[in-house]
Amino acid sequence: MSAFLLGTGFRADMGTCIRKLVLLKLIDACEDDGSRIFPAIATVARAAQCSDRQVQREIKGFLDIGLLSLVRAGGQGRRSTNEYALDLDVLSAISKAGWDAYAAGRGFNPKGDTQSPLDEAAKGDKTGPDRVTPETPKGDTGSPPTPPDPSLDPSIEREREREADEGKRAESRETLERRFWKMARGHPQSSGMPKQGWLVEWLKLDPDERDRAERRYPAWLALLKAQAKSHIPALSTYFGQKLFDEVADPQEPEKPLFVDAAPFGPMWQVARLKQLMQPPAPLPPPPSGFLRQMLERQDETGEAARRERQAxxxxxxxxxxxxxxxxxxxxxxxxxxxPLAAMMEAVPVGSETFEAWKLEHELRGWPWLPDPGRQPVVYFPAGGPGALSAFEQAVKQGNEGNTDDGGQRQAAE
Known part of the structure; x- marks a missing residue:
């Protein structure tokens, strides 16, 4: 449970008591940074005293509004659930503005309970292992869905039609918001500030102005910092007063010295193997007792124990x-x-080549990979373990002038 976030959750006006109870149960399951939420729908439903379907609707609303993000989809079975993470900026904004105001600012307008009856006669809950509402004499008959709303937000639709009539480049609301949040999250005033006004000003810009605002935003921030400005204007001012026209387009950036390498990818594996091809660090004295005796044995068992300890x-x-x-x-x-990454090839997890690399690691006393999970392939030098000598030679030739392969910077992060 994150006691750090509970206060924010209690202060938040979520519009309905059920929605607030679902939020509090998710906070009860998360870390202080909002991550590692593994909610079982039935567990959340019992805590919020609502049906399974109601919990599913609330979670979908959280995803649609950006309060939740899906980190990893669960598999099949009762004990395999989705993993979610809370967006703390959105939670803070909802706590200050309220769910309805925040949802309106993002153009979010849910259609409501698609399983509710159109008449006033209560028919009870049809789904979920544990009923919440009492069964009526008529029972559950499967009521028709709520009639579809032809327009989620007419004003946005009129705006899109106007842009189409004027021959301007049209973008979906989702794409526009994604571009906006990429800038908003990195703004110096982003933490804890309501951003609905920023988004409104962004949507007022025409496509060419949005392109300039987005392209020149880093240069604008750098200029203010160079001028030692004590106050950085909000993005609503940057968009509304078109401050992006006060700076020139940035020059073509130089190639970065460092890049982020995803786990099990070619650059990640190059950095890893380059480290493994260095001599191992000095090992501490062997412990006393049985393990020491195992390490001192001069047979195959002792050799295997020494390789395992080295790994x-x-x-x-x-x-x-x-x-x-x-x-x-x-x-x-x-x-x-x-250049070394270009020598890598994708090896399917569990294939013969994958198992051959695992054996090669064991023979060399190298630590084997962690569980790749759903990763379908892992990158290794092309040609399998038998061609590893060519890769080792390329690593030796490329050592000069390359003092960092991710180790020290990785530790600094």
Whole structure:
């Protein structure tokens, strides 16, 4: 449970008591940064004292409005649930503005309960293992859905028609908001500030103005910082007063020295193997007792014990990479490794080549990969373990002038 977020959740006006109870139950299950939410629908329904279907509707509304994001979809079975994360900026904005105001600012207008009857006669809950409302004499007859609303937001539709009539480039509301939030989340005044006004001003711009505002935004921020401005205007001012026209288009950026490498990808694997091809770190003295006796044996069992211990302790940076990859986090690596990444190939998880690489790691005393989860392929040097010598030679030739492969920067993150 995140006691840190409970206060924000209690203060938030969620519009309905059920919606608030569902939110509080999700907060009860999350970390302080809003991550690692694994809600079982039935568990949330019991806590909020509502039906399973109602919980599903509320979670869908949270996803639509941006309060929740789906981190990983669950599989099949009762114990395999989706993983979600709360957006703390959205939670803070809802806490200050209220659900209805925030939803209106984002053009969110849910159609309501599609399973509710059109007449006033209560028919009870039809879904879920545990009924919440009492069964009526008529029972559950499967009422017709709520009539469809032909327009979620007529004003937005009129705006789109106007732009189409004028021959302007049309973009969906979802695309426009995605571009807006990419700028808003990185703004110096972003933390804890309501952003509905910012979004309104962004939507008022025409397509060419949006392009300029987005393209010149980093240069505008850099100019204000260079001028040592004590106050950075809000994005609503930046858009509304068209301050983006006060700066020139940025020059073509130079190639970055470092890039983010996704776990199990070619750049990630190059950085990992490059570390493993270095001599292992000095190992601490072996412990006393049975393990020491195993390590001192001069037979196959002793050799296997020494390789296992070396794999666990010999390459600390690789172990850090493995820990991050287990949480689906990458590392920062030097772009100078890109030629080596071109020597990699995709190896399907569980294939003969994949198992051959696993055996090669065991023979060399290298730590093996963490569980790739749903990752279908993992990158290794092309040609399998038998062609590893060519990759090792390329690594040795590329060592000069390349002092960082993600280890120190990764630790700094």
């Amino acid at each position: 666990k302790l010999g390459w600390p940076r690789v172990n850090v990479m493995h820990d991050r990859a287990a949480s689906r986090q990458g590392v920062t690596v030097a772009t100078a490794l890109e």
